[in-house]
Amino acid sequence: MSSLSTPFVSVVVPIHNEADRIEDNLAHIAHYLRCTGVSFEVLAIDDGSSDSSWEALNRVVQVNSSVRLLRHTRNIGKGFSLRDGILGSKGTWVLLVDADLELPIELLRTFIEVQSATWADVVVGSKKHAGSVVVYPLARRVLSRVYSWVISIAFDLPISDTQVGFKLLRGSLARKIAGYTLVGRNGWDVEMLVAAKLAGAKMTDAPVTLTFGRGGRGRVTPSTVLEILKETAGIWFRRYIDGHYLRALGCPPRMAATTPGIR
Secondary structure (H helix, E strand, O other), rough: OOOOOOOOEEEEEEEOOOOOOOOOOOOOOOHHHHHHOOOEEEEEEOOOOOOOHHHHHHHHHHHOOOOOOOEEOOOOHHHHHHHHHHHHOOOEEEEEEEEOOOOOOOOOHHHHHHHHHHOEEEEEEOOOOOOOOEOHHHHHHHHHHHHHHHHHHHOOOOOOOOOEEEEEEEHHHHHHHHOOOOOOOOOOHHHHHHHHHHHHEEEEEEEOOOOOOOOOOOOHHHHHHHHHHHHHHHHHHHHHHHHHHHHHOOOOOHHHHHHOOOO
């Protein structure tokens, strides 16, 4: 049943202007999880949609008691939506899923298998995994590879891809670190993973099946690229100069000066 006080998994779904598909997609998520037999909850966060997403979500909760709604009255960003969803979750595990389901909910089985085999606290979908099947536009491939290169130099994370919208996190860890994330939009994934690493979390990659449905760069525009680079620079500053994440974890401030490759 999905009504347990501590469900096995909380599925967090950030939503912005998805009225044309969100009813069917949330129904599919709930149906799949019921079929697996695990206890679950779905937290759908409407991030100030300007279409009829909120009305669609209210129709969903009328027929699906496992779905809970959160709402931002204005668009404040996917990162803040994920943060608020995590903080409102109760699950032993938290699954972050994009609303368009281009990364299908059925990947959860693979992610649980990977977690069971590795005892990881964070399982991150990776387009670069040898087992991944990815249909992806060239423009997005180039942007993804360049950004991955920047992240590997800046933060030395033990994973190959940070931006795939399918991640499984231990619930207690997710709720601990979400509370002191500060990035509102697309850089949030990196911030969360940097904080998780500092918290001592074990992280691993998992294969994904991704069919990219939007043409060209999709929702990625030049302004989006500049925004995420600015957000990434802010994460770097808070990690290595300001010491924000270490202070939040209760670590000695002097550790904040340690950068990759510097002893």
